[in-house]
Amino acid sequence: MRMDKYLKVSRLIKRRTVARDICQGEKICLNGRVAKPAAEVKPGDRITLDVGRRSLEVRVVSTPNTARANEAHLLYEILRDEKREDPNQW
Numbered sequence: 733m734r735m736d737k738y739l740k741v742s743r744l745i746k747r748r749t750v751a752r753d754i755c756q757g758e759k760i761c762l763n764g765r766v767a768k769p770a771a772e773v774k775p776g777d778r779i780t781l782d783v784g785r786r787s788l789e790v791r792v793v794s795t796p797n798t799a800r801a802n803e804a805h806l807l808y809e810i811l812r813d814e815k816r817e818d819p820n821q822w
Contacts, residue, residue, distance in 0.1 A: 733772070733773050733774075733795040733797070734769065734770050734771070734772070734773070735751070735755055735760065735762060735767050735768070735769055735770065735771040735772075735773050735779075736748050736751040736752045736755060736769040736770075737751075738773040738779075738792070738795060738807075739751035739754075739760075739779075739781075741795075741796065741797070741798060741799050741804070741807065742799065742804050742805075742807040742808055743799075743801060743804035743805070744779075744781065744788070744790070744808070745781075751769070752769040754781075754783060755767055755768055755769040755771075756768070756769065759781065759782050759783055760779065760780070760781055760782075761779070761780040761782075762777055762778070762779055763777055763778055764778070764780075767779075773792055773795055774792065774795060775792050775793060775794055775795060776791070776792060777791070777792045778790070778791055778792075778811070779792065779808075785815055785816045785817070786813075786814070786815050786816070787812070787813075787814045787815075787816065788810070788812065788813050788814075789810075789811045789812040789813075790808040790809060790810055790811060791808060791809045791811055792807070792808055793806065793807055793808055793809055794806075794807050795807070
């Protein structure tokens with residue numbers, strides 16, 4: 733499955749177009765490498781999202797074409813979830 737579609741189906745990112753833009757901005761890594769929107773995602777892969785003040789690392793559990801909202805969290809396992817302080821904030 734494509735990276736942008738997986739991010740949308742898993743509800744890690746709300747819209748596929750936003751997922752595509754974030755990938756093109758080099759904010760997503762797949763197995764330690766910067767991922768393009770068309771990168772192939774498969775079970776066992778590690779995805780790192782570095783968006784805004786949040787850094788999230790997940791392990792892909794499954795890649796179905798669709799998932800209900802209440803089941804989306806079952807598609808991945810959270811390995812690391814960090815929120816960074818804004819350096820410009822007092």
